[in-house]
Amino acid sequence: MSRLKVFLTYTDDEFAGYYSASGLAALQTHADVVRNTTGRVLAGRELAEASAGCQAIIAHRSVAGSRETFAHAPDLLAFLRAAVDISTVDVAAASELGILVTRASAGFATAVAELALAMILDLARGISRARHDYAHGRAPVVAKARQLAGTRVGIVGYGRIGRQLASHAAALGMRVRAYDPAIPADELGAIGAPFETVLGDSDYVVCLAASTPETENLMDAAAFARMPRDACFLNLARGELVDEDALLAALDAGRLRGAALDVGRAPDQKPSARFENRPDVVLMPHVGGMTAEAREHQTMDTVRQIAALAAGRMPDGAVNATQAFRVRPLLAREDTPGAAPQRP
Known part of the structure; x- marks a missing residue:
């Protein structure tokens, strides 16, 4: 096959914030790149038509990988998501049509942990509350602030982000407790505790749990009722983990400090509009992993994946390698590890 042709879905604004010029330059050493020049987020058949003739699509998280797109893209061999989350990619449809789906690796643990710590500081010192009053022409009257040293943070979900946050918090003199049923008790050690204990014994509860059918609405009315009065809740994981009605009720009742x-x-996955303009809620628009370092990590993952395909190898991050029969012509050898079988 001749040189690969790749469609980059990012609008100009998305490219500036989420991809990079250095990533594009590196990508162009392995493939010819077609940019999205419409100024719009493309979807469905329109995305297929815009990427006509391209063997790969590199998709920003705003772009869904739908059955409609895959069904109208006869040249498409691979759909690369430049993020870990592939919940908006119809992997079953891609597999049925022999299209490879890949995802980026998680290079944002440090970025998200640092944002969580910044949000804890904001809640402790009332920074957003004061800014809210100033913006509305009022002299701020902020409740007595807290020092972090000596306070308690409970981490729900002890993966890479949770571990980094625990390290940061401990360095500031905070007491850390953590709950994660997927991690053996001996690995959690002294900081491990049951879910109810973490909720009931924390000044700040930070939700970093994985999103699964079992964890939907993990933070419900009962969970918020277990938290100490005047505690704070933070979510930097997934929106579906939180019963928003229950969170609003806890805030309105004054049970939570913020x-x-x-x-x-x-x-x-951005915060719901119902939380806007509340002085007791610190909001960020789903940018926990939006540091230059974290974004470049995932940008370069897509470059490495295209480079692997161009060299006839199955790339790291492949989600459905055994079903992706369209990439077979790219593979260097019949016995290439991870190579997809021919379509029956």
Whole structure:
């Protein structure tokens, strides 16, 4: 096959914030690149038509990988998501049509952990509350602030982000407790505790749990009722982990001192509009992993994946390698590890 042709879905604004000129330059050493020049997020058949003639699509998280796109893209061999989350990619449809789906690796643990710590500081010192009053022409009257040293943070979900946050918090003199049923008790050690204990014994509860059918609405009315009065809740994981009605009720009743949300149930996992303009809620628009370092990590993952395909190898991050029969012509040898079988 001749040189690969790749469609980059990013609008100009998305490219500036989420991809990079250095990533594009590196990508162009392995493939011819077609940019999205419409100024719009493309979807469905329109995405297929815009990428006509391209063997790969590199998709920003705003772009869904739908059955309609795959069905109208006869040249498409691979759909690369430049993020870990592939919940908006119809992997079953891609597999049925022999299209490879890949995802980027998680290079954002440090970035998200640092944002969580910044949000804890904001809640402790009332920074957003004061800014809210100033913006509305009022002299701020902020409740007595807290020092972090000596306070308690409970981490729900002890993966890479949770571990880094625990390290940061401990360095500031905070006491750390953690709950994660997927991690053996001996690995959690002294900081491990049951879910109810973490909720009931924390000044700040930080939700970093994985999103599964079992964890939907993990933070419900009962969970918020277990938290100490005047505690704070933070979510930097997924919006579906939180019952928003229950969170609003806890805030309105004054049970919680405040909340901080980087994710929610709005499109693209952004916080819901119902939390806007509340002085007791710190909001960020799903940018926990949006540091230059974290974004470049995932950008370069897509470059490495295209480079692997161009060299006839199955790339790291492949989700459906055994079903992706369209990439067979690219593979260097019949016995290439991870190579997809011919279509029956």
